[in-house]
Amino acid sequence: MRTILGALVLSVALAHAMGTITLTFVELVENLAYDTHLQLTMPNTVDGSVVIVDIDEESLEAEGHWPWPRNKVAHLVETLFEEYEIQVLGVDIVFAERDESSGLKVLDELAGNQLKGNKDFVSRLNSMRAHLDYDGILAKAISKHPVILGYYFNIDVDESESPRAGSLPQPLLGDEAFEGKNIQILTATGYGGNIHELAKTAHGAGHFTQQPDRDGIVRRVPMLMRFQDQYYGSLSLEILRWILGDAEVVPRFGEPLWDTDGYPGLEWLMVGGVGIPVDRHAKTLVPFRGKQRSFRYVSASKVLHSLADKRLLENRIVILGTSAPGLLDIRATPVEEVYPAVEVHANLVAGILDGSVLRAPEYTLGAEVIMLLVVGIGMLVAGSFLSPFYLTLVTGFGTLIYIAFNHVLWASGVVLPVATGVLMVLTMFLLQMSYGYFVETRGKRQLANLFGQYIPPELVDEMAKDPTDYSHVAEQRELTVLFSDVRDFTTLSESVSPQVLSELMNQFLTPMTRVIHESRGTIDKYMGDAIMAFWGAPIADDEHPRRALEAGFALLQEIHDINLQFRDRGWPEIRIGVGINTGVMSVGDMGSEFRMAYTVIGDAVNLGSRLEGLTKGYGVDLIVGETTKLAVPDYVYRELDRVRVKGKILPVAIYGPLCRKEELTVKLENELLLHAEAISLYRSQQWDMAERSFRELQRTSGTPGLYKTYISRIKHFSLEPPPDDWEGVFDHQNK
Numbered sequence: 001m002r003t004i005l006g007a008l009v010l011s012v013a014l015a016h017a018m019g020t021i022t023l024t025f026v027e028l029v030e031n032l033a034y035d036t037h038l039q040l041t042m043p044n045t046v047d048g049s050v051v052i053v054d055i056d057e058e059s060l061e062a063e064g065h066w067p068w069p070r071n072k073v074a075h076l077v078e079t080l081f082e083e084y085e086i087q088v089l090g091v092d093i094v095f096a097e098r099d100e101s102s103g104l105k106v107l108d109e110l111a112g113n114q115l116k117g118n119k120d121f122v123s124r125l126n127s128m129r130a131h132l133d134y135d136g137i138l139a140k141a142i143s144k145h146p147v148i149l150g151y152y153f154n155i156d157v158d159e160s161e162s163p164r165a166g167s168l169p170q171p172l173l174g175d176e177a178f179e180g181k182n183i184q185i186l187t188a189t190g191y192g193g194n195i196h197e198l199a200k201t202a203h204g205a206g207h208f209t210q211q212p213d214r215d216g217i218v219r220r221v222p223m224l225m226r227f228q229d230q231y232y233g234s235l236s237l238e239i240l241r242w243i244l245g246d247a248e249v250v251p252r253f254g255e256p257l258w259d260t261d262g263y264p265g266l267e268w269l270m271v272g273g274v275g276i277p278v279d280r281h282a283k284t285l286v287p288f289r290g291k292q293r294s295f296r297y298v299s300a301s302k303v304l305h306s307l308a309d310k311r312l313l314e315n316r317i318v319i320l321g322t323s324a325p326g327l328l329d330i331r332a333t334p335v336e337e338v339y340p341a342v343e344v345h346a347n348l349v350a351g352i353l354d355g356s357v358l359r360a361p362e363y364t365l366g367a368e369v370i371m372l373l374v375v376g377i378g379m380l381v382a383g384s385f386l387s388p389f390y391l392t393l394v395t396g397f398g399t400l401i402y403i404a405f406n407h408v409l410w411a412s413g414v415v416l417p418v419a420t421g422v423l424m425v426l427t428m429f430l431l432q433m434s435y436g437y438f439v440e441t442r443g444k445r446q447l448a449n450l451f452g453q454y455i456p457p458e459l460v461d462e463m464a465k466d467p468t469d470y471s472h473v474a475e476q477r478e479l480t481v482l483f484s485d486v487r488d489f490t491t492l493s494e495s496v497s498p499q500v501l502s503e504l505m506n507q508f509l510t511p512m513t514r515v516i517h518e519s520r521g522t523i524d525k526y527m528g529d530a531i532m533a534f535w536g537a538p539i540a541d542d543e544h545p546r547r548a549l550e551a552g553f554a555l556l557q558e559i560h561d562i563n564l565q566f567r568d569r570g571w572p573e574i575r576i577g578v579g580i581n582t583g584v585m586s587v588g589d590m591g592s593e594f595r596m597a598y599t600v601i602g603d604a605v606n607l608g609s610r611l612e613g614l615t616k617g618y619g620v621d622l623i624v625g626e627t628t629k630l631a632v633p634d635y636v637y638r639e640l641d642r643v644r645v646k647g648k649i650l651p652v653a654i655y656g657p658l659c660r661k662e663e664l665t666v667k668l669e670n671e672l673l674l675h676a677e678a679i680s681l682y683r684s685q686q687w688d689m690a691e692r693s694f695r696e697l698q699r700t701s702g703t704p705g706l707y708k709t710y711i712s713r714i715k716h717f718s719l720e721p722p723p724d725d726w727e728g729v730f731d732h733q734n735k
Contacts, residue, residue: 034415037410038288075141075304084308086317090206139200151205163190173251209234237249243317254363287352321341478536495572576621578612580623607648614732619703643730644732687718
């Protein structure tokens, strides 16, 4: 089944690559990958070969709103050529209507009607006509200099509704140039050209139509557009033609690697020995140098008033356009969402001249298909024979190789689609891993059945990564056990109703259990008001003593918070004792054929229980054994006693953990020194001095119950001294 699904994914990827089907999501990812690659590799430098004379906000404020009178535009043109000595001027603006701002039309109407008989008026008007004919002034200015005008084509508009205004230049190519070729050059249904008077005097004209991709981003510009079986060049192409000596445009076609009907093969537009890489739509990828202002911008107002730096403009290719947002000549591009259209043309001109335009020739389709086949079949084979771990490594490594190969081609100037291959590999990987996922889910269910009642779901998830490492079979391990019990539970239970007691215990046990789970502990059992938990199994954990100790402190803090809630509800407050011990224990399923439980047993477990029982007698909330103390040395401990508990022959030292060492205060440190001195006096049977020390500690310490116990013992030993071989060990006969 996995192989069938993988083969289906491969087939869909091939169909998308070959254009049989279109997967919009893959297309969007491809665009995103292209944009990211472009942003990471573009030079981010400023090119000085092309300069933008910008009708910017500064110019509009200084010269008035657009459109400006044509005589002012003429002055701008003449100043650029005659004063700043530019090389060529491309105009990213269309002059589609006559300029009537001089009032000449009104004056002519007066001369032909109300003032028809006024010879002086008519004579003066005729003498002024040349100065008031702003279109004529501009036409004269551009006739003297290499000016390439701009115009636009209408696309995606029904031909019957598409306007045709102004004049078109002479076409570059006729239909015969592409006869017999499967070319899909963008076809226009109408146009907006310059008025005839300007169009006939300009050296040339190029369209500035920019068709965005499906996501609204301009990545490519059509270098040629088709209208009525004729082909017209873009503004950037026409600027290049002039630079290269009015060079002829010659399409160059590649040959397929094998006989393929309908192979378009259009790869280049040759202009005077310079190749412009194009695709079957005659579109060129825009070689963005960086974000906005990767070219020099000069305010048009400064040129008009001769305030611009001549060094920026002299002998440069200049494009006249606008960056003012109000003039709406803004595009969304891969480098910025708000980007002046005029700078797109600048990128194209500069990029073509320096050879930095990327290629996306038709033969990359064959390369992509071959790569998809090789990688896809490799994934099918890997999924059938490799474990999930090694399949993950192979998938990651294969994806990196695919992306690296794509980058190598990019660095050589060829764009190869990457998203289809990467998404195919990842999809096949997910399908291949599905089987492993379901197997893991089954193992997880088994683990949940075995351990779910003891440990939190997060640990079950962790164990599910390798379920074979865990079982209920009994084994010997060093673990840490914790016992917690409610003080005076009998008295508490008699003070409330059974219903309240049940609710109270639920409100108590739930947060207690949560604390243990959060510290990665395993709940062994609830024993009425008592909790037994351990650390280090079923998941091995070298930090089990520390986790248990931190859980003990957290339980005591939680009791404080619980009591605040109980007080608000009128319930009796709870106090608990906690005993913790570390040692070798047997852990696993234990019980009878009627009932089994995952639990721990052993002397170390029994000692942990005894330690909890001793907390009340010593007036402390938490007692740990010596092994736990040694395993967590960065805490401060108070030695409570050396005792011999019921069922044990050898004495053990017991300790009360106080805080982390870095939290030790001077006051507590002094108290511990006095405590150690008092214990030493007690064990050397210097009863009077020991009693004075204990009474001082009882008065100043936060645990007076501990010292009350010692004072009581001293009184007893003063009357009935211990034997001569007494070593300061106290025998506890109760559990």
